[in-house]
Amino acid sequence: MILVTGGTGLVGAHLLLHLLQLGKEVKATYRTTSNLKEVEKVFSYYSEASNSLFKKINWVEADLNDIPALEIAFQNVTQVYHCAALISFNPSDYELLRTVNVEGTKNIVNLCIAHQIKKLCYVSSIAAIGRTLDEQAATEETDWTTHHANVYALSKMDAELEVWRGSQENLPVVIVNPGVIIGPGFWDTGTGLLFQNAYKARKFYPPGGTAFVAVQDVVSLMTQLMDAAVKNEKFIAVAENLSYKEILDRLTKAFNRSGPKIQLKFWQLELFWRLDWLAVLLTNRDRRLTKNSVRSLRKTQRFNNSKSKEFLGRSYESLENIITLSCAKFIEENP
Template identity: 45%
Template sequence: MILVTGATGLVGSHLLISLLQENNDVKALYRNSKHIEKVKNVFTYKKQLDLFDKINWVEGDITDIPSLNVAFEKVTIVYHCAALISFDPKDEDKLRKVNIEGTANVVNCCIDFGVKKLCHVSSIAALGDTKEGEVLITEETDWNPEKLHGDYAISKYGAEMEVWRGFQEGLEVVIVNPGVIFGYGFPEQGSSVIFKSVKKGFPFYTKGKTGIIAVEDVVNCMIQLMKSNINRQQYTLVAENPTLETVLFTIADGLEVRKPSIYANKTLTRIAWRLDWFLSKIIGRKRSFTRATSKSSHSLDIYDNSKIKKELNYTFLDMKNYLISLSEEYK
């Protein structure tokens, strides 16, 4: 029996389809039943609605141990996709609670219930920091606690420490560190917000680089890694490292709308994150642009995917064509 946490999210929903296509028995952890309908929409889009009724839904929360005890019964394989994504400093405690403590609970249940193997979905935000003069980030790049990191990145790094603890206690583990994940479904959250912003005429762009990947590639790599004998390894899952300018312009072309036209240099983004902070104090809205995100929007770091490509002999989807296709679906 396979358990998927975070089953009502982008990665989780697409993962369910792939696992069920292989005739696996799957448990799917959910917190709110209204989110299940979003998963059903993905199954419908993928023309796999006949598989939807085969999901064994289990209500629970990774921060609630009693509910996890029910979910883990007869489970031998776990895909841990559940996480909180927020860049608002006010959510620091929630991020630590869900991402670190929640992962610790999942790891402990894996050990207690004799789970054979765990796949943990982390993030490129949890990878290391380049030294002066360097731009390439690999799985071996050291994390520098003296450098500026957002609360989300810190929480995902802390979650990885819990997974490595699980390995030390006898659990087989693999960690994947995806970049920005694009995929069909969930138009009001995650990377889909980028499409919404561009469609509304978002005017700004920067020339910093970021790692991006299609959700189908994330899911395929996870499943292949879990089927293999690979243990105690982590892999950067990035198809390409385009500039943010390229991503926004490609999406604009796909949506057939005006491209962002104002280059936001470092001075402008410094002003922007301070203004965002000010408005959050005045009107109480959640932060969407912080000092850490301002810095990352100009980063020229490149995430190296050579390890996963070599390990699985894997070829990633072409992201330009993929983003254009997604844009057409978004329209």
């Protein structure tokens, strides 16, 4: 039996579908606020048998910090995919990020050890990959520093340390560090917001860029690592390093809309994050832009995926197919 935490997220939903199509028995955790229909909807994007596949999932209501509920979820489990996480770049969410991403991962690791789980796969992020000082692409071995790291990156790095602790206690682990994950569904959270912004066809675009990857590539890499004889290793999962203008151009083209033309100036961004801070102070809404976010735009960091290619013989799909599918589904659901 395989346990997937965070089964109601983009990666978790696609992973569940992939595992079920392979004929695996799966459990998945969800929270009371989760929408299981969103998962079934994702299944329908790829399979006519989406309803019957969805019904095969053994859902367990369990928060990452609810040990008794997690104990139930771990019964008769041999492998664990830990996909659950909180994504926020708001400095005021730092303690909550630690509670979910760090303490939650600590609990998963401890339970894996206690239940003698055969292998744990942890979904981290390129946020927990070090940055280079020159134009070289970062690798899994690039030194990581807390200097200028945002609160999300700090939480993911500390969560990785919990996973490595587990490896020192004889728990076989693998860590996947995806770039920005492109995939359909969950339009109001995470990278779904990228599709929302592209659909609005704004004239402005931010400087800088990052690495992107199709959700199917992330899921495929995860299952490949769990089935391979590899352990206690981490792997960057990226398909392409793109500027934000390049990814927005591709998305707006798929939406048949005009791409952005004007790059935002750094003085404008410096002003915007201060105004955003003031607006949050007055209205208590979520942060949309932070000081560290603007700082990260000053250097486009590229990421090297050669370890997964050489170690596992992998290749990565072009982003065009997943962009086309995602934009088509977005239009269907947001007429």
